[in-house]
Amino acid sequence: MSRPEDILPPDLFYNDTESRKYTTSSRIQRIQSEMTHRALSLLSLTTPSLILDIGCGSGLSGEILSQTPLEGTPGGPHTWIGMDISSSMLSVALEKEVEGDLMLADAGQGVPFRAGTFDAAISISAVQWLCNAESSEESPAGRLSRFFNGLYASLRRGGRAVCQFYPKNDEQKKMVSQAAIKAGFGAGLLEDDPGTKNAKTYLVLTVGGGELDGDITGVVGGMEGVDVMDTRRRGRGMKRGKEVKGSKAWIMRKKEQMERKGRVVKANSKYTGRKRRIQW
Incomplete structure (x- = not known):
């Protein structure tokens, strides 16, 4: 079965019909909720924060970011800004009156925000779309470079980002990870349920000082045994x-x-x- 990113670019694939189908699917809502909560746990935010949601779609993740957490749970409700390349997805989000601000933008062309704007960032099921070139003038490496360089600049020092994505193979994992490292991030790959059809890959990124040296196991909970890459x-x-x-x-x-x-x-x-x- 073909993957969506192999069929059409995201702004064409997620037309009005596909956007509503995606948003109303109970299965997708459940999976999206689980992955967003997992990303939040890896961010370990202890206070309400300003979060960038890359590939926010119709706001399924954003609705979770806006929720008041359970009693005794740190952080939240968070303020968030979402960016997505699909106008149809954003239209559904507007109809739902999500609490975040929305922007129509292509992450493969960069992250158009002032340096140090965000405390943290999440991306659920979006980064793999950047691994496909949409024209002869584009390249996956160029799109990934512009995205991670822009993301790095938009996060405050000490900020974190968690990108859940579906890599095709180990080569694509390496391509994505190396693009993040080249941008300056401390990076680690974490895989839940490895070797199963429910496997989920998370790229955990930190913006730290010289003392971090790319090793994020000591600062991000739940990263024991993770494949850590050095930025220096x-x-x-x-x-x-x-x-x-x-x-x-x-x-x-x-x-x-x-x-x-x-x-x-x-x-x-x-x-x-x-x-x-x-x-x-």
Whole structure:
């Protein structure tokens, strides 16, 4: 059976008919609720927060974010802003009068918010759509890079994001994870019910300081045994644990910072950071 993202782009696949079918399905409502609650538990928010819902659709996750939690449960109700590429999905959300603010936007073109706007972010069943190129001028790598760079910039320092997605294979898992790491996140992949048809993959992301070094097991509950990836690689271009100014590592980091600010930088090559010979 073909996956939806292999059939049409999301803004075309989720037309008026599909959007209403998706929203009114009791099975989808149950699964969406379970995954949203799982994402919230991984965020570990202790106070009401401003959350970005990427691929918010018709607001199924947003309705949970707006709920007052059970007595004794920390956090919430949260304020949220949702972005989605499907105008039909957002129309259903408007009809339902969800409490969050809504924006029509393509996550593959970035996250259009001021730096440090959000305390946290969630994305349920949306990131896998970015792994497909919609035209010859696009690429999955480019779409993922723009998304994660924009998401990183939009979160406050110390913020977290949890992206639940359905990867086709290990290569796609790696592609998504590496795009997040390159953007600067501390990242870990967590899989619930692995090896079953009910398997759910969660990419847990943190925006931390230098002391974090990408290892999120100590700061995110329930991440024991997770596949953790380091955002910082020790090696060439380092001196006493610090980057040497002008080294390839220093240049690459500066270029990534410029890209996150929306500046145009030259493409990387095997010559990036290479010392020039002295000319006589």
